Amino acid sequence: EVQLVESGGGLVQPGGSRKLSCAASGFTFSGSALHWFRQPAGKGLEWVALIRSKGNTYATAYAATVKGRFTISRDDLKNTTFLQMDSLTTEDTAIYYCTYTGVLGDYWGQGTLVTVSS
Amino acid sequence: DVVMTQSPLSLPVTLGQPASISCRSSQSLVYSDGDTFLNWYHQRPGQSPRRLIYKVSNRDSGVPDRFSGSGSGTDFTLKISRVEAEDVGVYYCMQGTHWPPTFGGGTKVEIK
Numbered sequence: 729e730v731q732l733v734e735s736g737g738g739l740v741q742p743g744g745s746r747k748l749s750c751a752a753s754g755f756t757f758s759g760s761a762l763h764w765f766r767q768p769a770g771k772g773l774e775w776v777a778l779i780r781s782k783g784n785t786y787a788t789a790y791a792a793t794v795k796g797r798f799t800i801s802r803d804d805l806k807n808t809t810f811l812q813m814d815s816l817t818t819e820d821t822a823i824y825y826c827t828y829t830g831v832l833g834d835y836w837g838q839g840t841l842v843t844v845s846s
Numbered sequence: 847d848v849v850m851t852q853s854p855l856s857l858p859v860t861l862g863q864p865a866s867i868s869c870r871s872s873q874s875l876v877y878s879d880g881d882t883f884l885n886w887y888h889q890r891p892g893q894s895p896r897r898l899i900y901k902v903s904n905r906d907s908g909v910p911d912r913f914s915g916s917g918s919g920t921d922f923t924l925k926i927s928r929v930e931a932e933d934v935g936v937y938y939c940m941q942g943t944h945w946p947p948t949f950g951g952g953t954k955v956e957i958k
Binding site: 774833836837 | 887897906946951
């Protein structure tokens with residue numbers, strides 16, 4: 729069974745940093761691309777970042793709204809992907825989801841809430 | 847970025863009756879290989895989104911056959927043949943043809 733479990737959310741002051749983690753199981757993590765999406769409370773969905781597999785040179789991509797502030801990474805030995813978020817603003821307040829899409833289907837974690845507030 | 851426009855914003859439906867949601871993209875979603883990367887998601891209150899349909903009309907595993915997707919180019923539709931109580935929530939279309947992936951604003955389905 730595919731599982732994605734995010735953690736690391738919480739309250740952060742504007743200008744601060746936060747690192748999210750997503751522990752995965754149930755599929756071949758090392759050969760898979762992983763995404764992060766986010767959703768502000770009561771609003772729609774936004775794609776945030778992508779990291780490809782080692783076979784695709786760990787290529788990354790970012791939404792324009794987070795480029796230069798967020799960094800996606802992965803640890804294939806621990807089956808975990810990370811989202812380092814710096815220079816946070818109130819606009820970054822949202823539930824953050826990690827996702828996997830592959831031959832087994834499309835899977836989302838339960839999400840972790842990041843609140844940026846003073 | 848490709849703009850995805852859904853309608854209606856809100857859809858009150860009667861149990862057992864059909865429902866239809868429209869999604870339009872600001873440019874064609876046909877990829878260079880001929881595929882069209884248009885997905886539909888359902889999100890119940892307090893839950894993560896769940897993909898229902900991928901590449902316009904393919905149902906994901908476990909999705910009831912009362913859900914169907916259709917369309918081409920820039921116009922797409924999600925249909926529910928007979929709405930059940932568990933179908934309430936917000937439905938989103940998402941395009942993956944052009945970078946970055948973008949979502950429609952969502953359609954809230956509720957029971958009358």
